[in-house]
Amino acid sequence: MKPTASAVRAQAAKTAPFQVPLHRHHLSESDFDALAAGIADRAVINRLRQAEGSYRRLALRVVLDLLRRDPTARGPLRSPDAAWDLLVAAESKAPVKIAGLIACPQVGAWAAHMLRRLYEEVHDDTPLWVDAGHLHALAASAAIQAGIEASVPVPMRRGAVHLPMLGHALLPMREQWDVAWIHIATRLSEPKRVSPDPATSGSSTELAEIIGAKGSVTVPAPSQLGPRTTGNSGSWWPHSSVRVVSQGASLSIGLEDADPYRLAGRTTAPAPLRSADIGRWESALGAAWELLVDGHPSVARELSALTTALAPLPRAAPFRPRSASTGDAFGSAMISEPDDPTQLASTLVHELAHFKLGGILHLFDLTDPSWTRLGYAPWRDDPRPIRGILHGIYAFFHVTAFWRRQRALTTAGEAMLAHFEFAFWRGQTRQTARLLRASAGLTDLGRRFLDGVLVSLEPWCSEPVPFQVAELSQLMVRDHQALWRAHHLQPAAALVTELAAAWADGRAASRAAIEAAGPESLVPEPAVRDLDGRACLARLWLLDRDRFRRVAGAGPAREVAGTVAADCALVSGDRAAARQLYLSELADAPEKISAWVGLGLTRPKYQALVARPDLALAVSSTVAATTGRRPSPAALAAWLTPALVTARHAEPAADESGPPAGWSPGSAEPGGGWCLAR
Amino acid sequence: MDTGQNIESTLADLTGLDLDGVRGSQDELLTDAIRRMVSLVHSPDHRFGDSERRRLD
Secondary structure, eight states: OOOOHHHHHHHHHHHSOOOSOOOEEEEEHHHHHHHHHTOOOHHHHHHHHHHHHHHHHHHHHHHHHHHHHOGGGTTTSOOHHHHHHHHHHHHHHOHHHHHHHHHOHHHHHHHHHHHHHHTTSSOOSSOHHHHHTHHHHHHHHHHHHHTOOEEEEEEEETTEEEETTTEEEEOOOSSSEEEEEEEEOSOTTSOOOOOSSGGGOOGGGEEEEEEOSSOEEEEEOGGGOSSOEEOSBOEEEEOEEEEEEETTEEEEEEEOSSOTTSSTTSOOOOOOOOHHHHHHHHHHHHHHHHHHHHHOHHHHHHHHHHOOEEEEEOOOSTTOOOEEOOSTTTTEEEEEOOSSHHHHHHHHHHHHHHHHHHHHHHHOOOBOTTOOOEEOOTTOSSOEEHHHHHHHHHHHHHHHHHHHHHTTTOOHHHHHHHHHHHHHHHHHHHHHHHHHHTOTTBOHHHHHHHHHHHHHHHHHTTSOOOHHHHHHHHHHHHHHHHHHHHHHEEOOHHHHHHHHHHHHHTOOOOHHHHHHSOOOEEOOOTTOOOTTHHHHHHHHHHHOHHHHHHHHHHOGGGTSTTOOHHHHHHHTTOHHHHHHHHHHHHHHOTTOHHHHHHHHTTOGGGTHHHHOHHHHHHHHHHHHHHHSOOOOHHHHHHHHHHHHBOSSOSSOOTTOOSSOTTBSTTSOOTTSTTTSOO | OOOSOEEEEEEEOOTTOOHHHHHHOOOHHHHHHHHHHHHHHHOHHHHHHHSOSSOOO
């Protein structure tokens, strides 16, 4: 069909150069440094949020450009420009509401998903038109919120129609991927007869009707959005949100249980929260918010300004809360139902740091995008890219600050746990920041950013913590490093062969051979999980002795997956018992890595099992293969340790959480070794 | 060292544009910003870091 003259003019107007000259976002050096050091004021945080508004609009523009070029993306729906026209109309009528809608984190997640999909960087089984058609759902939501009459076809996913920030409808399904129509017939500006009882409120409060092939449902006006409503074979589930207040400060958070793009990296079906679920989250957030406002007021202010949504996840194992966020969905995090308010507060602080750094990374390049090396991150079980390591440093810098303050706000076991978390994370974070600071994978601005982090972090590392806690945290630092090394690094084959031959011949292990050997190779073992088992038990030991004893008595694996009785003995300070238990375990399972490392943690003369468990395990296996006799782990450790430890350091200093100092190869080597290995 | 200078981003400030302006703009700064965004989409590090099973870090 030939386009009409008016349509041609309208299209030309849409694509004509816009004459308003643009400027670039910028930050002063002092504001950038303040953000890095975690001491940014409200104005800087607001500027970060404004910049994110630009980033979101830019992402939507790029998606529109790409959709225009791809006719297959339209499917049975209207053109992307038709959706954009409706958004423009809604914005002109209700600019503040539409700005809020576009700033919704899940809109950013959708836009990023579309970009990756349209550039074929990700694959999704969902038809392209269904994903692309979310733009129409966004426009329909905007029209409803602005009170604009319209009829809009939108994608229906397995019977679900989602309208961002409003809610979702569930309708009888004709086909897995289908079209539903949204008829918006009632203007918000018209007076409404609103009944307190939704059952008797009648059609005057209906805002829109969603019609599928086999059923329909009405969308009630905002004043009626509270309760779930049902229609002709369909149901409407309003968007849930909670608002908590403490000392006059408030935190408003949407509970994202239905948006298809609420979980990073994949589209997800609705999982509507029940009233009891919402109540529990409101209670947990209220208690965490009170704790933050009372004890961490500056963090609370930042949280209130930047955090807008939360995608609830099921409760996780004790001391292993799950949380995640992406730079795409600025202001939103996936968080498991917490064990207690302090854990949730800590998680919120962690995710807040990700939000801030995500925003900074949208503005500036802190890492070299072409840098592909992976390296050790103390908070992860798997080798990480440089960008992830940077994110982790910033997040755990904030977590360290949280626990530093928390130490003074709690007593007894909770205070001991706070000391442990502070001691554990300050050293891990500082060490990782120092290593990354020396990496060639950072830009100059990235190095400046880490300098800002270290300016705040360095002085904390000399603050006193109870000796017992410092010792335990250091033990757990070494534990994680050793387990990571054993799982992901492989020693040079020639060195293994030489040491195995020396063992078989009854010769001493050669320090010169170890020092002359090439670097270990990074061979990631993707399935590795839960390298923090002993650290979880250590936390329990410090927090609640009675509960710890119950857990130990019942078998610790029931509470902390992957742990054994020997681990309980180790973290509670009974190293002799732990040693015997680890040796018994190794008699039954000679290659069990956690037992090798655990044994190494029981005694200085076994330290080779902590410093180079990869090497000890490889030598043990090679000797077994070549001689038919597996060496005793204790004897092998005692044989290998003198060749690894230098005369200068027998053990790392107790307050230095980081890779063991004084060990020969494999210690922290900036830009190489296991910091950012290939 | 703080020299009192601004650190300029490649991100164009679109906060003054309405959605029609965002759609129609062909400003060079916007083009630059789009170029950077697209390069980030293609960056393996960006993909890896932003689509994680557990955490961003």
